[in-house]
Amino acid sequence: xxxxxxxxxxxxxxxxxxxxxxxxxxxxxxxxxxxxxxxxxxxxxxxxxxxxxxxxxxxxxxxxxxxxxxxxxxxxxxxxxxxxxxxxxxxxxxxxxxxxxxxxxxxxxxxxxxxxxxxxxxxxxxxxxxxxxxxxxxxxxxxxxxxxxxxxxxxxxxxxxxxxxxxxxxxxxxxxxxxxxxxxxxxxxxxxxxxxxxxxxxxxxxxxxxxxxxxxxxxxxxxxxxxxxxxxxxxxxxxxxxxxxxxxxxxxxxxxxxxxxxxxxxxxxxxxxxxxxxxxxxxxxxxxxxxxxxxxxxxxxxxxxxxxxxxxxxxxxxxxxxxxxxxxxxxxxxxxxxxxxxxxxxxxxxxxxxxxxxxxxxxxxxxxxxxxxxxxxxxxxxxxxxxxxxxxxxxxxxxxxxxxxxxxxxxxxxxxxxxx
Numbered sequence: 001x002x003x004x005x006x007x008x009x010x011x012x013x014x015x016x017x018x019x020x021x022x023x024x025x026x027x028x029x030x031x032x033x034x035x036x037x038x039x040x041x042x043x044x045x046x047x048x049x050x051x052x053x054x055x056x057x058x059x060x061x062x063x064x065x066x067x068x069x070x071x072x073x074x075x076x077x078x079x080x081x082x083x084x085x086x087x088x089x090x091x092x093x094x095x096x097x098x099x100x101x102x103x104x105x106x107x108x109x110x111x112x113x114x115x116x117x118x119x120x121x122x123x124x125x126x127x128x129x130x131x132x133x134x135x136x137x138x139x140x141x142x143x144x145x146x147x148x149x150x151x152x153x154x155x156x157x158x159x160x161x162x163x164x165x166x167x168x169x170x171x172x173x174x175x176x177x178x179x180x181x182x183x184x185x186x187x188x189x190x191x192x193x194x195x196x197x198x199x200x201x202x203x204x205x206x207x208x209x210x211x212x213x214x215x216x217x218x219x220x221x222x223x224x225x226x227x228x229x230x231x232x233x234x235x236x237x238x239x240x241x242x243x244x245x246x247x248x249x250x251x252x253x254x255x256x257x258x259x260x261x262x263x264x265x266x267x268x269x270x271x272x273x274x275x276x277x278x279x280x281x282x283x284x285x286x287x288x289x290x291x292x293x294x295x296x297x298x299x300x301x302x303x304x305x306x307x308x309x310x311x312x313x314x315x316x317x318x319x320x321x322x323x324x325x326x327x328x329x330x331x332x333x334x335x336x337x338x339x340x341x342x343x344x345x346x347x348x349x350x351x352x353x354x355x356x357x358x359x360x361x362x363x364x365x366x367x368x369x370x371x372x373x374x375x376x377x378x379x380x381x382x383x384x385x386x387x388x389x390x391x392x393x394x395x396x397x398x399x400x401x402x403x404x405x406x407x408x409x410x411x412x413x414x415x416x417x418x419x420x
Contacts, residue, residue: 001125004207008123009132011182012116013139015075018082018171019109020143022051024283025167026102027259028151028276029160031266036160037095045384048259049377050099051106056373058110063366066115067359070184074115079175081108086168090161110373114365121353121361122185130302130350134294137346141286141338144258148280152273187358190217230360231367239355239414240364243348244371246410249403250310250345252375256400257282257341259380261334264393278334285335289343294350302351302419303412309344310408314401316340321397344408348372351411354419375403 001009026033026047034044058078066074085105092098117133124132151163186208189201193216202212231240261282265275289309297305320333349365356364379400386396 001128002207002209005123005125007181008183009120009136011177012120012136013142014177015079015112015116015174016136016139017143017146018079018174019113020140020145020283021147021167021170022082022086022105022109023255023258024144024147024279025151025163026051028148028262028279029155029163030259030263031272031275032155032160033098039095041384041387042381043095043384044263045259045381047098047102048255048380048384050102051109052255052373052376052380054103054106054108055110055113056106056370056377057103058107058112059114059366059370059373060110062107062111063114063369064363065111066118066362066366067188070188071115071119071362072178072182072184074111075178075182076175078108078111078115079171079178081105081111083108083168083171083175086164086171089164090168110369114362114369117349117353117365118362119185121350122187122358129353130297131294133350133353134290134297134346137349138287138290140346141283141290141342144283145280145287148262148276148283152276152280156272191359228363228367231356231364236356236364240368242410242414243352243355243368246407247348247352247368247372248375249410250348250375250407251372252379253400253403254341254345254379255376256379256383257337260383268393278331281331281335282338283342285338285340286342287338289339289341290346292339293343293347297347297350302347302354303414306344306347306351307408307412309340309347310404310411313337313340313344314404314408317397317401317404321394321401341404344404348407348411351414351419355414 030044030047033039033047039047058081062074062078065077082105085101085103085108088104089098089101092101116136120133120136121129147163147167150166154162154166183200183204186201186204189197189204198213198216201216205212230236262275262279265278266272268275270278293305293309296308316333316336320330320337325333348368352365352368353361383396383400386399391399
């Protein structure tokens with residue numbers, strides 16, 4: 001891969017930090033938001049889920065635009081939404097306003113996530129594609145870890161709103177970076193052939209270290225069917241249903257853990273800083289799990305890797321939920337939960353990228369993640385409702401481990417010539 005291709009993958013990595021920053025800034029701020037406005041656990045669950053509802057809408061309605069107007073424009077639109085949503089939280093003064101702004105921010109992140117995975121895939125060579133798409137997902141836990149350390153210092157000192165202000169400034173810097181450096185892929189330019197496509201393709205080929213073209217490839221003359229219909233053609237129907245099932249249940253458990261773990265630790269009596277470190281331990285494990293998933297998948301195949309990680313995650317969550325653990329062991333088990341849950345789940349992105357061809361890849365990934373976000377929306381709210389109903393943390397962890405089995409088995413049963 002050329003230096004330019006590596007830079008594009010690196011940009012995608014940084015952009016994925018937005019997701020981790022967004023989810024964790026509200027998670028780490030949750031206890032202070034609850035205290036200021038006197039919220040119940042169910043109401044706090046709605047705060048978590050509002051952003052995730054926005055992510056679902058973004059995956060359905062913003063991300064698919066990448067196949068029509070280009071990845072770069074979708075990145076810019078999404079980052080404008082994220083930056084606005086984050087910065088305006090600093091001056092919001094009501095619970096309803098916070099819910100609206102969380103939805104707005106989520107809308108932008110929902111547009112970025114599948115677009116970013118498709119971009120990383122299209123700018124990678126075949127040898128490094130699975131590794132790069134998986135590596136890009138490590139931006140999520142890296143952003144989350146960074147947010148955790150910042151919140152541990154800033155929230156007690158300056159208040160929870162300052163954390164959102166800082167996150168908005170980070171997103172603004174990302175917006176500037178994308179505006180300056182990002183470009184559309186060869187696959188998109190060849191298919192859509194926008195104005196100056198010949199010049200743009202040759203410039204891009206030069207940056208990628210390849211020989212230029214003398215003429216544009218023939219532009220497709222047939223109008224493709226509506227992208228959503230493409231996902232249900234006989235060649236993809238079975239895979240689409242299995243992918244949607246897997247990602248729905250994977251998101252349900254993943255975002256429940258990421259949203260609630262710091263608050264659980266705070267409710268257990270840990271001081272704010274220590275409770276934040278529990279959340280950091282979860283995401284430190286997630287970063288290691290994400291990176292190791294790509295390495296293992298390159299040697300044993302995506303399906304076996306995802307199934308193995310999910311089975312291990314299921315086992316660790318059962319141990320956590322059914323054994324009495326001291327503080328040190330809580331940190332260790334949370335760390336391993338992060339490794340296997342996040343690592344196994346992130347195997348979904350290169351899996352989906354291989355299930356669908358270039359012309360419908362963004363749409364396929366986008367709608368899959370949109371369906372998954374339904375699980376993400378339901379999970380944190382359901383956890384809050386069940387917690388208010390009196391279920392113990394041990395029982396809740398046991399219940400929320402079950403969806404991981406569904407995810408692993410659904411991925412393992414996928415049949416595609418591009419998957420092993």
